[in-house]
Amino acid sequence: MEKIFEVRNLFYQVGETKILKDINLEIEQGKYLTVVGPSGSGKSTFMRILASMISATTGEVLFHGKDIATFEPTKYRQKVSYAFQQPTLFGKTVRDNLAFPFEVRKQEFDESKVIKYLEMVNLNQTYIDKSVNDVSGGEKQRIALLRNLLFQPEVLITDEVTAGLDTENKAIVHKMLNEFNQRGLTILRVTHDETEIANATDKITIKDGVLQNV
Numbered sequence: 001m002e003k004i005f006e007v008r009n010l011f012y013q014v015g016e017t018k019i020l021k022d023i024n025l026e027i028e029q030g031k032y033l034t035v036v037g038p039s040g041s042g043k044s045t046f047m048r049i050l051a052s053m054i055s056a057t058t059g060e061v062l063f064h065g066k067d068i069a070t071f072e073p074t075k076y077r078q079k080v081s082y083a084f085q086q087p088t089l090f091g092k093t094v095r096d097n098l099a100f101p102f103e104v105r106k107q108e109f110d111e112s113k114v115i116k117y118l119e120m121v122n123l124n125q126t127y128i129d130k131s132v133n134d135v136s137g138g139e140k141q142r143i144a145l146l147r148n149l150l151f152q153p154e155v156l157i158t159d160e161v162t163a164g165l166d167t168e169n170k171a172i173v174h175k176m177l178n179e180f181n182q183r184g185l186t187i188l189r190v191t192h193d194e195t196e197i198a199n200a201t202d203k204i205t206i207k208d209g210v211l212q213n214v
């Protein structure tokens with residue numbers, strides 16, 4: 001399998017505080033990798049670096065063998081998509097959010113595609129015209145996730161995206177992500193969820209900014 005990410009001697013420091021310390025890791029294309037570790041250990045920071053939202057202080061991150069800093073940010077984000085730990089919806093309606101992935105690609109809004117995707121996460125078509133103020137936290141999380149998936153990226157990074165969901169909706173999201181993974185999407189999933197951790201096939205642990213032996 002081809003390596004999609006190679007991380008070498010990565011450090012991330014803010015002021016005097018070392019948040020990530022000498023991370024070395026290779027991730028193969030097509031993996032579903034679960035990232036665990038105590039709160040504050042550096043998981044989100046590491047994911048934000050892989051998503052090129054922040055830059056490592058020192059060290060290398062290669063995507064398909066190329067330094068991620070050399071990619072054009074908008075293009076890179078279409079390849080490596082980060083689903084936030086605390087997503088926010090922008091604009092006025094759900095439509096504003098789900099139209100955005102089409103707009104950045106200069107494509108017409110495809111309402112039937114959007115309805116299909118909403119149904120994948122247990123939301124019906126009436127959600128399209130709901131105000132962003134009238135959707136629950138768990139609904140917001142699922143809508144935000146669709147923003148990442150309407151156009152399939154190469155890598156999806158999910159940062160505790162099921163944390164606010166009930167068992168039924170967690171299962172729906174798991175099924176959807178499994179299907180995308182089977183269709184070739186590489187997934188990096190940060191979670192504290194006991195069941196998700198127990199079911200993980202590939203897992204890495206970060207403690208106090210250090211990647212534990214893999």
Ligand SMILES: Nc1ncnc2c1ncn2[C@@H]1O[C@H](COP(=O)(O)OP(=O)(O)OP(=O)(O)O)[C@@H](O)[C@H]1O
Binds near residue numbers: 019038044045
């Ligand atoms: N820009 C920053 N400035 C100062 N400290 C930061 C910054 N970003 C992150 N940190 C600190 O780095 C540590 C790691 O944060 P991070 O968000 O990566 O943890 P996490 O493993 O995702 O935790 P959680 O499981 O609670 O989400 C924390 O102590 C955090 O306060």
Ligand SMILES: [Mg+2]
Binds near residue numbers: 043044045085
């Ligand atoms: Mg986090």
